[in-house]
Amino acid sequence: MKLLSPLSLMLIAAAFLAIPVPAASQGPIKLKTVVIDPGHGGKDAGCVSRDKKTFEKNIALDIALRLNRKIASAFPDVDVKMTRSDDRFVELEQRAVFANKAGANLFISVHVNSVERGTSANGFSVHVLGQSQRKGNDLYSKNLDLVKRENSVIMLEDNFETRYQGFDPNDPQSSIIFSLMQNAHLSASLAFAEDVAGAMAGGPIRHSRGVSQDPFWVLWRTAMPSVLIEVGFMTNPDDLAVMRSEAGRQGIADNIFKAFCVFKTRYDGSASIPPVEDVKPVVTPSGEPAAPAEPQHRNDPKDGVLYGIQVLAIGKKMDPKDPFFQGYEPMELKVGKLYKYIICPDTYLSQAKKSYTKVVTIFKDSYLVKVENGASCPVR
Ligand SMILES: [Zn+2]
Structure with missing residues (x-):
């Protein structure tokens, strides 16, 4: 077979990864569009x-507008879009739909935190989509109140019960739907979140509550690297004083901008094709798996090669006895910041395929992988 040019390889990859491909004359893929999402708005004050x-709603909008201006003036080639640029109510689902339609390469949601009682809780936190750490049955874990509050915006929307598939923000069990998904952009989201947290620790609100994975609806629906930033606490006098001052809000926007620059450099330098091991299995519009892109692997075992079913890729280490695994004994692979969990490993691909037909009925987003040299890649 004749060797494929880098562009045709990219076209093939893009066909499978559904990523935009530039015209041949435009050179490598660059970050083109960022969507900034100021939380709440209109009848929803946050x-x-x-x-x-x-x-x-006003603090989030002001910081978002400042960030917008910073990015737009530093990078005229980047299209900066806002889910709202004035005081209006935007449905949670529409924020994600907007970002997806815009073909955004990055989604930044800006919020402010608060607590019901007391004034001591302070600082910023950065969130990416995921299953919260679990304590017993509490699927929301330590960020229960925060996640509930941010998700409960949907209750202000019409017909939210039908439109959000019966999702009830007040019912922790409801978030189980989040736990069964894989996040194709997790590693890029985590990397950006770490950069945001690093930049924000320089102040004006410098206490970091860290980066965590939490089941925020708006992050679930976006199809690109996405983070949600809680810039500080409305209920803490020091944080509030910063957010009330123009210099404070500008400082926060400047920090997010610094992290954006790092993300953009990394994105532009990587030709934007995500590492293959983070990619979801290819599914055609009919829901059928796509035809194999390459010849099937030979069926005879090869030294050091295993086939299995990847059921989870997540930014934290899981207990192999976690109920998530439904009694299966997972094999753990650590790749960068990600922990990958693979069940039913076998030296024979045919056997792994057999197991897969059963496993996929339980783990809907699972897929077959080949494990070699401590890394996994999807078997198409
Ligand atoms: Zn909020």
């Missing part, structure tokens, strides 16, 4: 300061 004078 959280409110104790004296009822400051609303989350």
